[in-house]
Amino acid sequence: MTIPTENIGSIPRSPELLNALTSHAQGSLPDSALAELQDQAVADTIRRLEEAGCPVLTDGEQSKPSFATYPIAGSTALDPDGAIIPFADGHQRQLPALTAGPFRYQTHADTYLRAAQQHTAKPVKQAVIAPSALSLLYPANGIEGYSQADFLTDLADQAEADIRGCLDAGAHVVQLDFTEGRLSLKLDPSGGLLKQFIAVNNQVLDRFTDAERARIGVHTCPGGDMDSTHSLDVDYADLLPELFQLRAGNFYLQMASEPDPERVLSIASEHVRPDVRVFVGVIDPIDPQVETAEQVRDRVLAAARHIPVDRLGTCDDCGFSPFADDTSTSRETAFAKIAARVAGTAMAAEQLGV
Template sequence: MVGSAIVSDGDQRWSSFATYPITDTLADTGLAPNLAPGGQYFTIFADGHHRQLPRLTGGPFRYKTYAADGLRKSITFATRPMKQAVISPSMLALLYPLSEEVADYPREAFEAHPVGECEKDVRQAFEAGAARVSIDFTEGRPALREDPRNPWTGAGMLPHFIDLISRVLDRVPPEQCVNIGLRTCPGGDRGSVHSADVPYTSLLPSVFRLNAGYSLIQFASEREKDPVLQAIGEHSRDDANGVPQVCFIGVTNFQNPRVESPQEIRDLLVRAARFIPKERLGATDDCGFSPFSIDEKPLHGSLDYARDVAFQKIRNRVEGARMAAESLGV
């Protein structure tokens, strides 16, 4: 329908990209065992609305749903290879209270479980037929925000988040890490973002220390583009434990209903190739079409129109990438 070589189901079966393993709805119905409503805010968006996680009440922590559970249903309809997104262990680490200990379940013991569950999530996705798996790491940028309304963002957690994800990747052989990526963004929900004010250049050096085969980097909505491209070029690696890091930059902004033309997308990718080796450069879409199931898409006016716009943006991204490849000789 859109011409993309690899497709996904857009998390349409889940309450959200972040909570699919632990709850049936964003109203905290159908919670996994040892969880209760009323945990930390995952984030507070620029327009003031927030998304909240459950809180951990005891151990052990286990997923009730894996990404592969949805993939097995979606892949039966696919005519192209599929990519499956999974949530990071660092997001789920926020289930643990920031400044207190859960009885008989110290933080170190707990965090071994999200790491193990994320590894299982990744492995099951590949076993279910995923051609690629991406780990959603949207909490990376807020970890540098220091928002007093949301205390975890000022707790210096980015190095620890990177360590948790690295523990997952270290359990996967390099030949499989080629097809495991990391997605990073400033959020996108109800037409608002949560951390666009945090310089990307503060986050990207840490992201590229991970031995992931590729990165999906929200980029089209960035105001200052060249510093971001320069950071990607400087910090991405030709050899990450035997794996070259491919950098897929966002070329369509799903928060904006305006549809980018293929020519705009081509020009953006050609511009990016001045900073990033063209053999390690790719195109993706910015996040934010529908990461939460209750997003009303207020900037678009209706969900149906937003969906039509999304598909047109993807079509143009595919065509613009083809034009850029032709211009760059790759």
Template structure:
């Protein structure tokens, strides 16, 4: 009765890699540093005993929102500002590109990161990709002459499908779609219309996959919303209620859904919503470690969170994860690499403990 456990994604990059990127080191010279960052990150993941690992998003050098279009010749740097930056000194790194003309095309697909990770991994690999609804923010409000929004969305969905298929064909254990713009939609449009349009767009893409393929696709939205709690730039009055986003999250037809629990003020409320809205074919991975808190959870704390979740969700559809990634942006220094992997180890060991307790009680 082993409860499955998976990471969300990002791990703080080694300081030498961060320094090289900020210094403008060219791609050819950067390649050895990137490969070493991936190697040591995967080795650290596997040392925790994790049954599923990832590259910690070491290779997404700009940000996890717009990595597929970095360097696109038909994009300008002055697009939508991602309201999650932690430093005024690096604002450009937290902007979406603005599409200037059609057609829309990815410049890289995430299977390239998977291929780099496979050179070092001995355990199954998970790959995170950005959602089509996040990339839809590239299209300017005023439109593009000769390239309608409808044409853009057709191209966007096709490119997203291509990326997921290439990751699955490359042997990804799971492809996780990051629905990072979900909290943003709630804040920009309290009516829910924008959020509904994002859900619809993501489902347009997921409908292109079979039931068996969707079982290998997951969906995650960070509980951190727009600003990390307590961090520089945190908007304490933003009023983002993560639990209110969950019903819409479960409408997206992914086979796995990754939700935050460890850092939520009312975990039982979150679990009740998950119980009531999760589809029968969806596995719910609950967050058992909180990356916004530098304190490392004990394995018993992790197990207790899973035992609580099992009361609401049962065991057959339950999984464990982290509430969010540990470092989605380069200047995100909420936790160190050492702390991040200590939390991963606690997640793994706590999941084993909870599985043992539940098996004995069965």
């Protein structure tokens, strides 16, 4: 037995891939050429994660336009002027708005998983967007002939298929990215929106067996884009009691960038169910300084004072480049941080005797 450690998701794209994405968007690079370059980027990402000692791999989201929009990329039933996500430094990300039904995924995540599996014999996890995030696509003024209730039914069906396809393809675990959870408390401090999000996600999670949910996880963070966040000022104490109502078997908690992680871990220990594993963030992707293995070790040892070691894991706080155009962190820095996480987790496990 040891302490498991997993990547969260995105790795910064190389300059060559970013240039290719720009050329493709301008129409000067064909789909086939871009797909070949993306596959090369996936292969390189997996190779470097293996070299870093990662026991579980990801594709680094090299082929995703973003962690949030991959299911709808290419859809013609979208208006670009949807929900706006403001970040602390003043920049914004904007989701599109749905203009017609029925709602259908254009791409399912198992396509990324199967492509990654071609490059390794090691376990591969797959990140998917939580259905609660996609629920924001439905416009406030509604869609004629397509009710919100009909949309949510279609969304649940599509999200289930997205997760189930990855499980059936042999994903080590399927991770739901739920960054909007903490953000919801900033938008609605009453917690009503958060409860809606929890209900939307549980409607999907309830369709899986206990054994399947043991291979499903939920990742939460205050956002991490362009070296900024959207909800770090929201108290985890307001999120965690509701978060652990999600019927998943694994929880990935941003923690390295928290000002008082021991306080948050204490709260988590009060609310976490005894049948789940908690992966604690020990790497801050926004901090340009590469953590040492010793720093990671100490963060793991602190977490072990609150979370039983047999239910403890480690991860990064969030992906390093959740949107393809985020170049705030270099590819080299990301891999150095990941290597420190793997080494520091192993050091902590040895010290804890597991």
